[in-house]
Amino acid sequence: MCAVIACERQRSGKASPYCLQHWQRRGRQIREGTFPGDEMFQAVTRAVSKTFEVSLRGLTPLVAAEVLYGLQERVRGGTKIPPWHVRLVCEQALAERASTLADLDPAGLCKRGRRVLTAFTTAARRLGMTPESERHKDVWDATAFGLSGTIRFTEVRQPWLREALKATVCEELPRRRGSQLCHRMQNHINAFVRLSDSLHLQCEDHGAHPALLNRQDIVNFSNRLAFLTESGEMSVYTWIALARMVRKWLELMHRGRPPSPGGGAFPPTAIPLEGQLTCGALRQSAHDAFKPEVPGCSEAHGYQGGDHLRPAFGNGGHQRCRHPGEEHTEQADGAAHRQNHESEPESTVQDRLDSPDNTLRVVTGP
Incomplete structure (x- = not known):
């Protein structure tokens, strides 16, 4: 047999320890001055390529097992891999x-x-991956x-905050559903990361x-988020969304639902919540910071601050600014509505006023 470990061909003669192809390759390397010596040449030289064969000779047992298992997983997933793509990885190894x-x-x-190597690794x-090890x-x-x-925590600077986030994400993953779950967790x-x-x-x-x-702190x-918004690095929507996300998960940490790395609950005094992360404060600061000049609208005409189409963060709708020509129509509609309201029986009015409580009693039971 040829002295090259990866080769399975017969020697070209009694005097030569190599097959014809490797003997010619050895002579070419000697003429070029790149011959590493017979021992290294025999260890790292690849086998003679065949069209539909991949040689695992010369590889360590672990590398050979990884190649076989990776190939099986790719085929199980319905992916075709030509033999010459696998041969590239084996020859490099x-x-x-x-x-x-x-x-x-x-x-x-x-x-x-590189694509095949990434799939195999x-x-x-x-x-052997498990949720506990990951x-x-x-x-x-x-x-x-x-x-x-993937879910990345590398950009969180403080180790204690990074570990608290890991515990919170690990607790929240089984409670949520959807195809974009990793994306929402990363958000x-x-x-x-902004807080860090x-x-x-x-x-x-x-x-x-x-x-x-x-x-x-x-x-x-909150002030830093407002500064980034005014400087144009983020929008008002992103500002509000980031603040709400941070407040929501800080409340989870304060309630001690996710366990801390050292055992026990997350320290309730780690980050105080009595700051400016309330929805009312965010709405007010956002409207004060972004109050454009709207022609024809003023305090006297019912304009109460904000944009011309002011987002109503509390009810999920929009509140439009009233212009001067709309006052009389709205007043007439209001008078007609009050007249109809006064003509209704007292029980009907009372039932409608108590509808939230009635609904609550129906949901919760007597």
Whole structure:
């Protein structure tokens, strides 16, 4: 047999330890001055390629197992892989004498080879993956939780805040549904990235000690969101959405539902909620910061601040500014409505006024 480990051909003669193809390759490397020596040549030289065959000879047992398992997973998923694509990965692993596919340098492969290598390493990594082992990492593979995609916590600067977010996300994932669940979880994490940046910039200890945080830190965070909105780095909608996301999950942490890494509940005094993250304060600050000049509208004509189509954050609708020509029509409609309202029986009016309480009694029971 040929002395090259990956080759299974017969030697070309009694005097030569190599087959004809490897003997010619050895002579060419000697003439070019790239011959590494017989021992290295025999260890890293690839086998003679065949059209529909891939040689695993010379690979470590772990690399060979990873290649076979990755190939099985790809075929099980309905993906076709030509043999020459797999051969690219095997030859690269043989040349680098890699002990595992994760040690391979993707820069030495073409685009197709990198794609196959990524598929094989992902399949090998997910083989023994569990939610318990994944929840302690800074980058989660959502496949462990029955989802697709990744969840990243790397941009959160403070370790205690990062661990609290991991516990909250781990608690919230089973409670939610939808195809975009990872995206929604990442949006909440990105909102806390803004809070982390604010603590890092405005705290003397960069927010490293949660026991030293107080109400002023939440105020500073709200002011920073307002500054970023006024400078054009985010919209008013993003400002409101980020603040609501942070407040919602801070309340979850304060209630102690997600356990902390050291056991027990999240410290209730870590971040105070008595700041400017209330919906009323956000509405007022947003309207005060963005109050355009609307021709024909003023306080005397029923304009109460905000844009011409002012978002009504509380009821999910829009409240339109009234112009001078609309006053008489609205007054007449109001008078007719009051006249009809006075003519109704007292019981009917009372039933309509008490409808929320009646509904509540129907839902909750007597």
